[in-house]
Amino acid sequence: MTEKTLRATYRILDASSNRALEGLRTMEEWARFANDDHEMSAELKSIRHCVANAVGRLPRSTMLAARDTPGDVGTEITVPTEMMRSSVASVVAAAAARTAQSLRVIEEYGKTIDGQLASEIERARYRTYTVAALLELSLPADDRQRRLAASSLYVLVDAGVDEAAFSESVRGLYQSGVDVLQLRDRSASDRTLLQRSAVAALIARQCGGLFIVNDRADLAFASDADGVHVGQEELPVADARRILGPDKLIGLSTHSIDQARDAVADGADYIGCGPVFAGRTKTFDRYVGPAFLQQVSAEIELPAFAIGGIDLTNLDQVTGAGIHRVAVTGAVRDADDPAEAVAELKRRLGKPVTK
Ligand SMILES: Cc1ncc(COP(=O)(O)OP(=O)(O)O)c(N)n1
């Protein structure tokens, strides 16, 4: 092995052992101080010491001499969500992934220097898989469902004239009280929808809101949105779920009580119920009116958002039918002061009932 290759190998082993030990410590802190779990804390501490002892077989002075943090190009490479964690569950999940990846790196490059090191790290890696899974399963489910249950105002927006205007509008809507925002724009290209969705997903995490992509589970996945909303003619819920997995939200449009019942059976996380009234955004042959909302309110346990032509002039008909969640477009888009319209809608909706 050339001097240059050997130095690079020690640099990798140094960085990866630091990353692995940091990840193990991050997991250990939750097991110790949040879960008060003596057994899990002890196991994570034991793995951390095994890794440290195994890496201790390497010449520390050589590792330190190979370290060059100021020259590390990786420190400048970031992704938007790298500095964001939407929940403690995501902190622990990131630490578990980082630890496993780093142990694998130490194991593989360590094989070129010390086989005993590699086999000790392999044992530590398998132990980490087990304890990390138990730790992640001990955590409260990601709070996406909790935030959905607490949501009452859902606003649908288009891609806007450019990313800057879109970002400003999205942030303003969340800050004025919008709980859920959906990007719905038939005229935008996939590339534009993806870029806008990635931006909105990040802003949603920063503001504590939820961001949903209309129709397209692929774009929702690629942008790390909180979920997708599909209609009766788009991907079935089950197929959207296969793409997004169990932790993302899938909303389904419903226009009858049978469709609402099917939505529950199909595993949707929430439903849109409409079109209730004629509106300015989308036209229909028929409107379900408040009667459908009464049926849903009486029977369906999922969060149900009334949609279609809803604004402050007819909101009382919606809440009077027992639905305290609405999804609107025109009522905010066409308002003289969108922030004030949001605030007034939220005031009139109050805290959502449990369904
Ligand atoms: C919250 C919510 N409810 C209903 C719809 C309508 O979805 P869909 O029937 O797929 O029609 P389009 O929005 O795709 O035209 C929605 N988007 N959001």
Ligand SMILES: Cc1nc(C(=O)O)sc1CCOP(=O)(O)O
């Ligand atoms: C996109 C959409 N879907 C509906 C449904 O009933 O499925 S109603 C609707 C339009 C919502 O916009 P506005 O609040 O401006 O009427």
Ligand SMILES: [Mg+2]
């Ligand atoms: Mg649709």
